[in-house]
Amino acid sequence: MDMNSSAQQNNNLPLLRISNLQTRFHTQDGVVHAVNGISYSLDSGEILGVVGESGCGKSVHALSIMRLIQIPPGEIADGEIWFEGRDLLKLSENEMRRLRGRDIAMVFQDPMTSLNPVYTVGFQICEALMLHMNMNRKQARERTIELLNLVGIPEPTKRIDNYPHQFSGGMRQRAMIAMALSCEPKLLIADEPTTALDVTIQAQIIDLVMNLQKEMGMSVMWITHDLGIVAEMVHKINVMYAGFIIEQGLVDDIYDETLHPYTKGLLGSLPSIDEAPGTKLISIPGLPPDLITLPSGCPFYARCTYRRDYCREERPELESVNANGHAVACWRWREI
Amino acid sequence: MSQNKQLLQVRNLKKYFPISSGVLFNRKKRYVKAVDDVSFEVYDGETLGLVGETGCGKTTVARTLLQLYHPTSGQILFDGINLTDLPENEMRKIRSRMQMIFQDPYASLNPRMTVGSIISAPLDVHTQMSRNEKREKVQELLQLVGLNPDFVNRYPHEFSGGQRQRIGIARALALNPDLVVCDEPISSLDVSIQAQVVNLLEELQGRLGMTYIFVAHDLSMVRHISDRIVVMYLGKVMEMADRNEIYLRPQHPYTKALMSAVPIPNPKKARTRQRIILQGDIPSPINPPQGCNFNTRCPVAQEICFKEEPVYRELAPGHFIACHFA
Numbered sequence: 001m002d003m004n005s006s007a008q009q010n011n012n013l014p015l016l017r018i019s020n021l022q023t024r025f026h027t028q029d030g031v032v033h034a035v036n037g038i039s040y041s042l043d044s045g046e047i048l049g050v051v052g053e054s055g056c057g058k059s060v061h062a063l064s065i066m067r068l069i070q071i072p073p074g075e076i077a078d079g080e081i082w083f084e085g086r087d088l089l090k091l092s093e094n095e096m097r098r099l100r101g102r103d104i105a106m107v108f109q110d111p112m113t114s115l116n117p118v119y120t121v122g123f124q125i126c127e128a129l130m131l132h133m134n135m136n137r138k139q140a141r142e143r144t145i146e147l148l149n150l151v152g153i154p155e156p157t158k159r160i161d162n163y164p165h166q167f168s169g170g171m172r173q174r175a176m177i178a179m180a181l182s183c184e185p186k187l188l189i190a191d192e193p194t195t196a197l198d199v200t201i202q203a204q205i206i207d208l209v210m211n212l213q214k215e216m217g218m219s220v221m222w223i224t225h226d227l228g229i230v231a232e233m234v235h236k237i238n239v240m241y242a243g244f245i246i247e248q249g250l251v252d253d254i255y256d257e258t259l260h261p262y263t264k265g266l267l268g269s270l271p272s273i274d275e276a277p278g279t280k281l282i283s284i285p286g287l288p289p290d291l292i293t294l295p296s297g298c299p300f301y302a303r304c305t306y307r308r309d310y311c312r313e314e315r316p317e318l319e320s321v322n323a324n325g326h327a328v329a330c331w332r333w334r335e336i
Numbered sequence: 337m338s339q340n341k342q343l344l345q346v347r348n349l350k351k352y353f354p355i356s357s358g359v360l361f362n363r364k365k366r367y368v369k370a371v372d373d374v375s376f377e378v379y380d381g382e383t384l385g386l387v388g389e390t391g392c393g394k395t396t397v398a399r400t401l402l403q404l405y406h407p408t409s410g411q412i413l414f415d416g417i418n419l420t421d422l423p424e425n426e427m428r429k430i431r432s433r434m435q436m437i438f439q440d441p442y443a444s445l446n447p448r449m450t451v452g453s454i455i456s457a458p459l460d461v462h463t464q465m466s467r468n469e470k471r472e473k474v475q476e477l478l479q480l481v482g483l484n485p486d487f488v489n490r491y492p493h494e495f496s497g498g499q500r501q502r503i504g505i506a507r508a509l510a511l512n513p514d515l516v517v518c519d520e521p522i523s524s525l526d527v528s529i530q531a532q533v534v535n536l537l538e539e540l541q542g543r544l545g546m547t548y549i550f551v552a553h554d555l556s557m558v559r560h561i562s563d564r565i566v567v568m569y570l571g572k573v574m575e576m577a578d579r580n581e582i583y584l585r586p587q588h589p590y591t592k593a594l595m596s597a598v599p600i601p602n603p604k605k606a607r608t609r610q611r612i613i614l615q616g617d618i619p620s621p622i623n624p625p626q627g628c629n630f631n632t633r634c635p636v637a638q639e640i641c642f643k644e645e646p647v648y649r650e651l652a653p654g655h656f657i658a659c660h661f662a
Contacts, residue, residue: 271557
């Protein structure tokens with residue numbers, strides 16, 4: 001498909017469509033199967049939450065979209081990532097570099113390590129503008145001040161010449177968001193952007209991203225391990241476990257009609273704000289499986305309270321549950 | 337809980353850290369007022385939650401309680417004994433009755449020691465147990481925290497974050513302490529593992545009857561585990577009350593903001609609620625604002641808040657607050 005025709009078809013094509021993505025890492029101990037054939041699509045202006053524990057492949061899948069997986073030891077073994085009518089996995093490194101930061105931008109978990117300490121915050125934001133938007137230094141500086149203002153940094157004309165260590169954690173994350181939004185991307189990938197922050201600052205950042213999303217109409221992918229955070233902000237949710245999507249659907253379906261035992265466990269782990277005193281949390285026993293020696297049956301078998309012997313034999317595929325895209329990968333979802 | 341005896345009383349506790357300025361004379365001119373006039377008490381067998389943002393002094397309070405920092409002024413009475421003027425050798429004996437669980441399970445376990453020697457370290461210092469007795473005790477402790485007793489000879493790197501935190505808990509319980517100070521024990525863990533650790537802490541309290549001080553920045557888990565809650569901001573106590581009182585009738589604007597920052601895992605409820613989003617960051621404790629500490633971020637601040645510091649007073653029985661408008 002050539003690029004002109006794909007631009008016209010934008011209205012009915014999803015912005016991002018991933019099919020059967022598989023990412024592996026070849027390590028000394030063996031092959032780590034980080035992402036094991038996931039497929040989903042994301043429309044323009046949609047907000048998607050990707051939820052799961054550490055090591056379930058959610059960050060690796062995001063880095064695969066950005067083609068930021070180091071090869072070797074990494075390998076994108078199979079799959080397609082269609083973004084605006086182009087398969088990102090077939091682009092050259094040069095084409096990919098033009099796309100990164102301009103069409104797809106990413107905000108990382110740790111604002112302390114993702115800014116370069118020896119350059120001013122302003123310089124780091126200007127850099128992207130000059131590279132992708134063909135601005136000269138003066139235009140880039142003006143736009144950067146606008147952006148810092150947009151993300152709520154006080155006195156942007158002064159703050160633009162500050163170094164990252166002069167910013168607090170919340171302000172650094174705001175600066176990172178300003179940088180990510182500088183080229184008005186169509187897709188913003190936020191990889192646990194609030195995990196390192198206080199709850200009050202977390203609320204500020206969520207509010208900021210929501211407002212910017214409404215203003216700019218971009219799509220957002222919000223990666224987190226906490227189902228509580230995404231409840232109020234996303235349209236759709238992918239729940240990941242051991243590199244598989246084990247449940248996906250609209251946010252209300254996921255919370256009201258929770259089907260997969262793992263999703264139930266994640267929700268049960270959160271204390272609810274109106275619980276009765278003395279309520280016990282429903283935790284998920286055990287640990288996620290080793291991604292080197294994946295079990296052949298259901299990956300959640302070892303920790304599942306509803307398991308049966310046959311669950312161990314064959315891995316359940318995602319099965320559609322309703323017309324709104326709610327799907328679950330569990331042999332027993334009808335019974336439990 | 338209030339009919340129980342008071343295990344710990346903290347009176348007007350202050351901890352200032354000096355900042356040296358000037359190269360030549362190294363004059364100590366300014367101070368970080370990490371903890372500034374904090375008073376509360378802890379009843380026997382209860383769990384007291386200590387909440388606040390980064391830099392509010394909650395960890396400093398926790399460490400000062402155990403005399404890991406020497407307080408600038410104030411009193412800490414543990415079982416009636418004033419810890420602040422106790423000689424070091426007497427303090428050492430009392431420390432066996434108060435233990436701490438640390439935030440970072442990666443930094444708080446020595447990577448060169450086996451799990452067995454980590455857990456038996458307090459036994460080496462404080463008891464005269466024989467080698468076999470210690471070995472038995474360690475295995476018993478591992479079992480208590482839900483780890484396989486055969487793991488004694490493994491090293492910390494062989495365990496996941498949640499399992500390491502269990503090792504830290506086993507170490508804290510080795511001497512059957514009366515008071516365990518949990519300094520953000522779950523904030524570096526995944527939610528599913530957080531629930532495991534919190535359930536374990538509750539279960540152990542039910543079985544062994546010790547008292548917890550649970551320090552955290554996340555009000556939802558604190559509310560789950562605590563009987564009473566102390567809300568701190570910039571080195572001072574803003575509000576203290578029973579957990580349900582804090583939840584149903586929060587009076588301080590800061591407590592209200594913290595409550596509304598807690599994510600609700602229910603999309604319908606989350607969409608309809610009114611959120612109070614605080615502007616800006618916590619100010620520097622070197623140069624705290626005049627008047628009420630919270631005035632730079634308070635949504636209801638009036639003129640008086642910038643002039644006068646509110647008095648910390650008892651609003652209703654057991655419900656304390658420092659705000660002009662409550």
